[in-house]
Amino acid sequence: MQDEVLIIGGGVAGCAASIALARAGRSVTLIERETTPRHKICGEFLSGEALEDLHALGINVASLGAVPIHHVRLAAARRAAEAPLPFPAASLTRKTLDTALIAAAIAAGVRIERGRSVQSLNRSTANLWQATLDDGTVYQAPTAFLATGKHDLRGHSRPKDPHQWVAFKMYYRLSAAQKADLANASELTLYPGGYGGIQPVEDGISNFCCVVQQRYFARAGLRWADLLAKMQRDCPHLAMRLHDAQPLLDKPITVTHIPYGFLRRATEDGLYCIGDQAAVIPSFTGDGISIALHTARHAACAYLAAEPAPVFQPKLRSAMLPQMRLAEAAAKGLNNPVARALLPFCLSVWPGAMRVTAKLTRVTQPAALPPQAFAS
Numbered sequence: 001m002q003d004e005v006l007i008i009g010g011g012v013a014g015c016a017a018s019i020a021l022a023r024a025g026r027s028v029t030l031i032e033r034e035t036t037p038r039h040k041i042c043g044e045f046l047s048g049e050a051l052e053d054l055h056a057l058g059i060n061v062a063s064l065g066a067v068p069i070h071h072v073r074l075a076a077a078r079r080a081a082e083a084p085l086p087f088p089a090a091s092l093t094r095k096t097l098d099t100a101l102i103a104a105a106i107a108a109g110v111r112i113e114r115g116r117s118v119q120s121l122n123r124s125t126a127n128l129w130q131a132t133l134d135d136g137t138v139y140q141a142p143t144a145f146l147a148t149g150k151h152d153l154r155g156h157s158r159p160k161d162p163h164q165w166v167a168f169k170m171y172y173r174l175s176a177a178q179k180a181d182l183a184n185a186s187e188l189t190l191y192p193g194g195y196g197g198i199q200p201v202e203d204g205i206s207n208f209c210c211v212v213q214q215r216y217f218a219r220a221g222l223r224w225a226d227l228l229a230k231m232q233r234d235c236p237h238l239a240m241r242l243h244d245a246q247p248l249l250d251k252p253i254t255v256t257h258i259p260y261g262f263l264r265r266a267t268e269d270g271l272y273c274i275g276d277q278a279a280v281i282p283s284f285t286g287d288g289i290s291i292a293l294h295t296a297r298h299a300a301c302a303y304l305a306a307e308p309a310p311v312f313q314p315k316l317r318s319a320m321l322p323q324m325r326l327a328e329a330a331a332k333g334l335n336n337p338v339a340r341a342l343l344p345f346c347l348s349v350w351p352g353a354m355r356v357t358a359k360l361t362r363v364t365q366p367a368a369l370p371p372q373a374f375a376s
Contacts (some may be wrong), residue, residue: 003027003111005303006131006141008118010034012094012289013275014147015101016296019057022108024304029139030105031131035115037098041150041167041255043197043209044094045069045186045286048087053293059100065202066092069186075237076190089286091186091201097289113139121146121153121271129270143303146273147296150255158264158277161257164214165194167283168224171248172198172206178241182206187241188284191234192216195284195334198241205248211258211283224252258283261328263320267313272299278313279320282331291320 005021007014010032018030046054046061046069054061069089073082106112117134121144124130129144152158174182179200186199193216198208210231220227232239262280264273274295281287295316302312 002128003029003139003141005029005143005145006031006129006139007145007147008121008131008153009147009149009275009277010102010105010112010114011040011098011147011149011275011292012101013149013277013292013296014145015098015105016053016057016293017145017147017272017274017300018105018110019101019108020297020300021303022105022110024300026304027111028109029111029113029141031113031116031118031133031139032102033115033117037095037102039169039171039249039253040094040098041169041209041253042094042288043186043199043283043286044091044097044201044207045197045199045289046090046092047287047290048089050290050293051088051090053290053297057101058104059097061090061092061097064092064096064100066090067200067202068184069199071185073185073187074190075187076235078236080187080237082185085186089186091199091207093201093207096202118148118153120155122155123268123270127270143270143272143309145296145299146271146277147275149276150258152277156273156277158259158262158280161259163260164256165211165258165260166214166217167209167211167255167258168227168252169207169209169254170252171201172208172242172245173204173248174206174241175244178243178245179204179206182241186286189231189235189238189241190334191231191238193335194231196231196238197284197286198238206245208242209283214256260331261324263317263324264313265317267309270309272303272309273313274299278316279324281324282327284331284334285327287323287327 004026005028007018007030010030018028022028069091071082071084073080118131119134120132122130128140130138130140132138189196194212196210198206201207217227220230259280260282264278267273275292278295279291
């Protein structure tokens with residue numbers, strides 16, 4: 001089975017690229033291992049850039065129940081500081097967003113193969129990319145987009161995570177008082193060895209997503225209940241927020257070995273790497289979905305302009321490098337015990353520092369795709 005483009009992965013990046021290419025008249029097959037969209041490890045923060053890209057794709061997040069986010073709050077121990085965001089923002093569960101994106105891809109004419117796992121992606125002697133599925137079926141195309149998110153495909157792995165980060169995600173129904181206090185805010189909580197974010201999403205629930213280093217998890221006995229108790233002891237503000245909260249999942253969603261700071265340097269001819277396969281920014285920035293959309297848009301633009309993937313990939317890296325390095329430096333500051341103790345006090349004196357950091361760690365927005373690529 002042959003198309004012009006194969007896209008491996010049906011998350012935000014893969015769907016966004018497929019929609020842009022299909023609307024530009026290309027024949028596209030998207031292969032997604034999950035049968036239906038599901039909850040994923042994600043802070044579910046939609047920055048101003050993400051909202052612009054989703055609007056261009058025809059996704060109305062307000063109609064999907066997205067919650068407007070107006071403030072960012074940083075909490076360590078018992079202190080907290082707050083500042084207004086310098087851009088519009090919202091929050092929406094990945095399950096809801098991915099469902100809308102898949103529907104938009106189908107409407108654009110993308111052929112979707114769901115519940116199909118790609119076992120290998122190789123270049124054939126005929127210069128075609130061949131995706132071999134778990135049942136032996138082979139799809140091939142001159143061009144492929146690698147959009148497998150946090151999961152690496154054999155033969156296309158990213159560097160190992162030296163800090164051994166472990167991420168957890170749980171949905172809660174907060175008490176009425178805590179829900180009202182958190183309303184329209186994205187809250188970053190700090191503790192030794194990691195940080196977490198909590199914010200409201202649709203249907204009156206809240207998303208708590210955290211990352212910790214393996215050694216911090218080990219000190220908690222490698223059990224979620226003990227880890228959660230330890231984080232609340234280390235950050236009483238988090239304990240206050242989760243007091244009388246009702247967990248809504250049987251167990252947290254978990255992923256390990258997240259290579260924060262990764263920026264892909266090079267790729268092979270005909271293989272465009274997007275989303276987490278192109279760049280992984282520290283989670284505290286809330287820029288993951290924005291980067292997925294950003295890299296998908298620019299990779300699609302490069303392909304449509306006949307810019308080879310080995311030229312596009314290092315250009316993308318160079319454009320994103322300043323924001324990535326600043327985000328990494330800020331993440332190190334969050335994990336420094338002295339900085340962690342002083343940050344809330346300093347930010348309460350100068351809350352504008354949070355606004356400045358939020359602006360500087362955004363992905364810049366060069367020229368968008370041609371209008372016809374996003375035409376309804």
